[in-house]
Amino acid sequence: MIPDNTKCSCEQCELKTLFFSHVTLDTLSDICEIKIEKNFSKGNIIVQEGEPIREFMYLKDGLVKLSKMASDGKDQILSFSKPFDFVSLFSVFSSDTYNYSVTAIEDSTTCILDLDNVKRIAQSNAMFAMDLMSRFSTATDFIIQENLDIKRKHLRGRIAHVLLYFSKRIYGCTSFELPISRREIAEYIGMTTENVIRTLSEFRKDKILKIYGKDIAIVDLKRLQNISEHG
Amino acid sequence: MIPDNTKCSCEQCELKTLFFSHVTLDTLSDICEIKIEKNFSKGNIIVQEGEPIREFMYLKDGLVKLSKMASDGKDQILSFSKPFDFVSLFSVFSSDTYNYSVTAIEDSTTCILDLDNVKRIAQSNAMFAMDLMSRFSTATDFIIQENLDIKRKHLRGRIAHVLLYFSKRIYGCTSFELPISRREIAEYIGMTTENVIRTLSEFRKDKILKIYGKDIAIVDLKRLQNISEHG
């Protein structure tokens, strides 16, 4: 972890309009005065499940995974979040401890606000509260939808789905460096690590992908989409 | 469907304190004046996915399922909701159409408010908005958690899980009438109808359950809990 109280200018913050469009400039500067930016290197834990929630946190840069440890000690990955998605999203308004862990899977920067402060603003500024609710609803809806989608697919379809997710939603490119290990893919889509590796190898042999370690290039996009949908 | 503009007294409504504890009595009577109660018999559709959201609806009595049709035409069940959970919960603040269908699986009563009205109140009354957010967050968190839990289990564990869910969370009793068919159980936990039936038969042969059609009695609770957790 690289805690770092870097100064950043809220005037130029691209997240401002998204989160605080219904907050006055005065209120905004109140919030920003006490904000803290923290950097996390790839692999470091940002929040740990079970910890008390004291902060209101969002992701400014990077990529994170949300996960939870099952009673058998195995991790399950819920979803991935990129900037403009919240980090301390879920539990904040319904629990006083984090239900999930958040881990940086790329070097990430979070902006941390005082939770009581944010709650106070939400309580007095209903438009802001509605904005939060709307973003919250969109994010959780996506997770639920994604889980349903993965659930109905076989191994090949699941792997195709994940690759298309990173390609389209995260990187916007058919070539990318996979930010997670094969084991983490398995933890996300509910299959064994061996079968993730095997299926990726199959896709390579079928000339759907080119693979060099974590570097992936989707060669036959149509076929991959077809496998994701019907394979 | 049995639409029915029954008069009900909001003064006595047990949901009032839950939903509207931060709303003035004047506002409350404004809301209640234009409320509509509707009854739905078991099996009837309350809202259909894709339809525009015009109403703010909550479940006053009964039991419903939330489902979505996959691209292959098969239904998937997201979750079940009982009173005190919202019905038109999810999509309301993030979408203008329903993402999921809601169907009565027991005779149910919904109370319907004008959506714009509710939104207006939420925008001007931040405590109310926060209440909504908190309930929303709790409900979605439960769905996500439940899906994770089911995902990591085998068939027997999943069936045990569902039976314990209905026993503990819905009926509060080890004997109950299953409100859904074997096929619907399959749609909820992601397995085939045949295997649901087979697994229930196994539990009967193992003297864990007594089964007469949809009437279920859990005979060996400890064993069922053990199967749910480790089986």
Next chain:
DNA sequence: AAGTTGTTATGATAATTATCATAATGTAAT
């Protein structure tokens, strides 16, 4: 009463996926 339809039920078989074993490669620490 006969027919249609959907649910529950069970068995045989095929397909899918997990487990176990082994090894090559890569990465970090000493």
Next chain:
DNA sequence: ATTACATTATGATAATTATCATAACAACTT
């Protein structure tokens, strides 16, 4: 450089789950 450890990789086998076939039964229609 060497050890230690995790990741990637592949094959053989076992376990799990789905598919297909068939049938009993109930609910409902005609």
